[in-house]
Amino acid sequence: MNNAVLLKTGRRVNFAQGTSLKAVVLVLLTFLIVLPLTKTVTSTLQPDTISAWSDVLVGRLSRNLFYVPLFNTMILGVGVAIGCVILGGFLAWLVVMTNVPFRRTIGLMATLPFMIPSFANALAWQALFKNARVGGQVGYFQGLGLDIPDMLAWGMTPTLIVLILHYFSLAFTIIAAALATVNSDLVEAAQIAGAKSWRIVSGIILPVATPALLAAGSLCFAGAVSNFAAPALLGLPVRLQTLSTRLFGMIEVGQVARGYVIGILLVLVSALLLWFGNRVVSGRRSYATMTGKGGRTKRFDLRQARWPLFAVCVLIMAVSTIIPVLVLIASSLAPASADLFSNWTLHYWSGASDARIAQGTAGILLNPDISFAMVVTIGLGTSVAALGLVIGLLTAYAAARYRTGWASAVITQVSNLPLLVPGIAFGAAYIAYLGAPIGPLPALYGTFALLVIAGTAYLLPFSVQTGRAVIQQISGELEESARLTGAGFLRRMTAILIPLAIRGLAAGSLLIFVKIIRDLSLVMLLFTPTMPVLSVLAYRYASEGFTQFANAITVVILLISVAVTLAANRLQAKSQPWLKV
Template structure:
């Protein structure tokens, strides 16, 4: 078979992509890991790492991280598996709406979900207080505990397990289930004795992904753990940097390295589960639900509403009150808090900054993803394969690790320019570019796999240059996927907190930082108003992505079949 000749233009394009990834990803991560291996104060090799890892605060935070993460994984797995089985194996009239609501915790920002649950379970809860179920006035919110953190994180990461199990159930051969029915096996035994063992590798894989997300979560432990004096590694890093600044770089780099190691082990375990334990299924028609269960569908709606909408309703009701402690009622409801936050210059600036950051990140990531996907599909180049792996690193490791790498890499003045971008919007942009590129690259790469290579080869033979072939032949086919990936980036980056909490500076606030700061100051009603406004923006973007989903490759949007 004729092998396409590699042109000088392609060599140049690969070099530019390598330079881009080196600046945004390789150099920051390398700088971070190098800082963790510094000698101690007495000059002992690895002394700083040993001193940090054996410190009481580190062990306490590690214990808190493991406790909250493992408990949250148990919650995520139980809920995700049960909901995936119900949605996939029963004939439901409202499957699409239920699926979207089940995935709502994945769409709504972490700090917004945490704030919503705080308002729901607080002593002044606008929903539980009228029912006589709220905690006594003056008592501590029950969510300010290890169990509370685990519950909220478990619900937030439940969609990760749900997506993995639902994908396995949709690949289940119909013949297998029909054979069991013919033999007279009861539906419950079919589910627990046949289907569950088959999808168990997907259950384990989803649980490991949920564990990775839990150990890197900052929003929930920050809003629930700091008031409850519960330390985890992400909040310990935040507090060390806030207290000591760049002087604590070596210590926090060690803590970040510990987080990265835990995440890497979880990802490795997931890959082993997928490749070694997964059960090969015979080819056949996919299973189509036939059994109607009206009562189960009603019960599903109750569970999903409690998990996804009731906390957001409590958050919205809190935002409509003039102050905390005022009872919710027709005579107290007003839009004053929304007017106040929209008149607040810092809040307006945070919205503008977040929209700018999300938009710039989406556009640049799409511009990088298109040529990278083009080359990865056309060339089996080891450099491109390595590049593809490196690009995933900032997404799979905790965001705290990425943020610390950016601080260490760009704290000093840039070579030749003599200017430091630390404390500027530029460092946030670079961090966002590193973190969110995979969100665009994956759908674009999936669309590129189905492109006809003969069209590009014919254009090359006809003398068309590399850029012209990408823009005229390759781009039109993958443009919907690139647009969808860009929308996903905007949805995710708009309310980002983990990176921003460590990299923001005065004048460069983001929406996530403002929600966290307002709640931390005790201004819960204003924090709720900002969170509600940002959630509305995210939901509008989700609606836009859904509207264009007919032109997208399957699986681009997690809430669409």
């Protein structure tokens, strides 16, 4: 009897704790996500700003403000989605389902391009292909005497190529995971029936991989339409506008209401396409390929094509990863991009101020502005990783451990909402939200606090996924036992959950750190001279023609990103031993 009463009392306490925790999480999500997005909409509906909607949609400037940038954005999104699915799917098929040489090495290399910031690839492209159309230094190939056409140096074509080479690794990861689940019995049955390899691929493998293909295409589309760096560096010099660059331009020149309207429309475009992709997948139910029977992977024998296809893989890896990194390093050492591999100097890294070089700008290691930006960037990454981990863990815990009730569903949906919002639109939302005083609270524009809060909210979906993965590893029975002995919520978290999953939490924090320090879209509108970050400084230097400084800063960001990502992967492998299998 006493045990029954104790159990009943424990359940009531647990329910009360769950209700309180969900209420706290809902309040946090409201302040971090719901209010900024709501404020953006309401700020365009005021008597003095509502005309911005007609200006953007039907006014005499609407063609240049919205419809032409929308057309360019859709071309980029669709082109990148198709290119990434083809390229990533091809590599995934080779790695997972064929006997191509050095499969594991190819698989590892195929994941590296996503570690490189997209503006790094754009800067590397400029160093190689820039021509004299917009003035300034010309690229390496033009310096060799080659006539680089405008369509290859600027505009839609190079932007498409750069974004495909950046995002295809995302498609590779998703499609490879799906192909790894294809049961070999299906393939063997088709082979016994006499089906050719191309017929097996088109009739069996492609249909069962359709959800992964659509998911990969949708995510790559969303990434491309929200990307600011590549269109800005390669498109703006020739007046190629996308919605993200047009949004930035409107706010930069003080037309804030129009910028907010464009940001809202950009969010709607991204959300609509992601919804459509999910709708297509959910409309079909015949994707199951895993049964209760054990299965082994069936690999296609490439025969004489093994080494030629391996050479194609090496070429893809070189173009997407190795060459851009080498070009950035060389460009940070060369006095001019036209002489990329000669007359190297360390001036742009460690040289003192010299009026004859780069208008007297000192090397990045001696430049106080860049040193301060380094401190701000590292501090931003550390703060967002720590704060995001705490909020993400609480959010995941509330949704996973207390699943009943409408609040859990709302928490799950709202915490994933930033995935639908392009970074530059999210930055605009935070300018509308915290850029002006709110009651007794001062305006936060230009402060470190605004960068941290906006970064934490923007990357919250990744923090929540980290927390969810950690919680799923630990049985609820451990916490239930501790709760019955009188351990409170904080005690259970600090004594059981966090110690058992510290490696996974640390790995997730490191990945969040990497995402924020290499991000340009989110912080582009939040940047101020009093609170600089490295990614925006690199963009500003590149825009002003100081390409060596821009590339040197980008190399620093790249080195930090790769080192921290490798450390995170190592921690994940130790916390999840099955990843080594």
